[in-house]
Amino acid sequence: MHPLLSFNATYTGIMVSYGFYHKHQGWAFSFPYIRSVASSILFYVTFYQLHMPSQDVIPHHPCSGFGKRTVFKVLKDSPENFRDLSTLADCDTDKSIDAASKLVCRLYDQKGKLKEGHVDLNKLKVRLATVGDACLAKLPPCEATFTQHVLRSSLQINMWMTAHVAKPPMKSAVLLGWEDRNGLVPVYFKGQMSSDFLQDLVCTCKGKSVCMKGCICFEQSLSCTDLCPCQAGDLCRNENTHLAISRNTDEDDDI
Numbered sequence: 001m002h003p004l005l006s007f008n009a010t011y012t013g014i015m016v017s018y019g020f021y022h023k024h025q026g027w028a029f030s031f032p033y034i035r036s037v038a039s040s041i042l043f044y045v046t047f048y049q050l051h052m053p054s055q056d057v058i059p060h061h062p063c064s065g066f067g068k069r070t071v072f073k074v075l076k077d078s079p080e081n082f083r084d085l086s087t088l089a090d091c092d093t094d095k096s097i098d099a100a101s102k103l104v105c106r107l108y109d110q111k112g113k114l115k116e117g118h119v120d121l122n123k124l125k126v127r128l129a130t131v132g133d134a135c136l137a138k139l140p141p142c143e144a145t146f147t148q149h150v151l152r153s154s155l156q157i158n159m160w161m162t163a164h165v166a167k168p169p170m171k172s173a174v175l176l177g178w179e180d181r182n183g184l185v186p187v188y189f190k191g192q193m194s195s196d197f198l199q200d201l202v203c204t205c206k207g208k209s210v211c212m213k214g215c216i217c218f219e220q221s222l223s224c225t226d227l228c229p230c231q232a233g234d235l236c237r238n239e240n241t242h243l244a245i246s247r248n249t250d251e252d253d254d255i
Contacts, residue, residue: 066107074106081106089161091154091171100150108140121146144191151177152186203228203238211238 075082084099105118114127121143128139141149155176162168178184203216203224210230211217215238217224223232223244230236232245 070107070110071103074103074110078106088150088154089157091158091176093151093154096154097147097150100153101146104140104146145189148177148187148189151175153177201225203230205229211236211241217241 082099082103084095085103087095087099090096101121102118105121105124106112108124108128109115109118114124114131116123118124121140125139125142140146155171155173155178158171159168173184174180177187179187201217201220201222203211203218205211205215206229211224211228215224217228218238218240221240223241224230224236224238225232228236230238230241232241236242
């Protein structure tokens with residue numbers, strides 16, 4: 001048997017057994033709930049084992065630092081909030097992303113102190129970064145990266161959950177977090193890599209009149225930096241750049 005198929009059968013069996021075992025302890029699991037729990041665990045595993053990029057590409061993944069026990073605890077504490085996780089196997093893009101986002105937001109804020117940020121991973125990331133001294137690896141991913149993770153996970157879960165069907169209909173991978181470059185490769189990010197505000201701090205000057213007319217840095221009375229095409233070098237004609245270099249030189253002489 002293919003390892004993916006055996007994996008699906010194993011985890012589905014675990015979820016069903018887990019539900020019936022706890023039924024007598026006050027947990028009346030319905031099949032849709034069992035399916036949502038199974039989907040959430042499969043979703044968790046796809047993040048860890050299938051779509052985790054190399055460390056030099058992206059330093060952390062969406063479920064960084066959370067084990068299966070933590071996921072179970074979050075699901076047990078508020079099962080009604082995660083029933084839509086069962087839609088992950090249906091590759092319903094909007095529902096899948098919304099359901100997965102709720103789970104990941106709760107994992108990063110298990111005490112619910114930042115509930116206002118649970119509707120947007122970007123907002124939650126900012127709040128977590130500003131309320132404490134959190135390192136980057138312990139912050140949630142941005143929405144753009146997370147969306148691609150969810151799409152790939154949704155596709156894989158669909159394959160696992162239909163493993164018992166003979167010749168199941170196959171979803172298009174290029175619509176679900178992958179792109180074809182002489183073979184399928186994951187899409188890690190779509191959209192701008194930085195905000196408009198940060199882009200306005202870097203000029204795009206080229207040609208003979210570098211950093212003279214239309215230089216964003218000069219217009220905002222800022223010096224150019226190493227990130228600008230001129231690299232704040234000798235060719236840069238932004239007077240603010242040379243003033244900054246002169247000030248830095250004077251300060252070094254005073255030390």
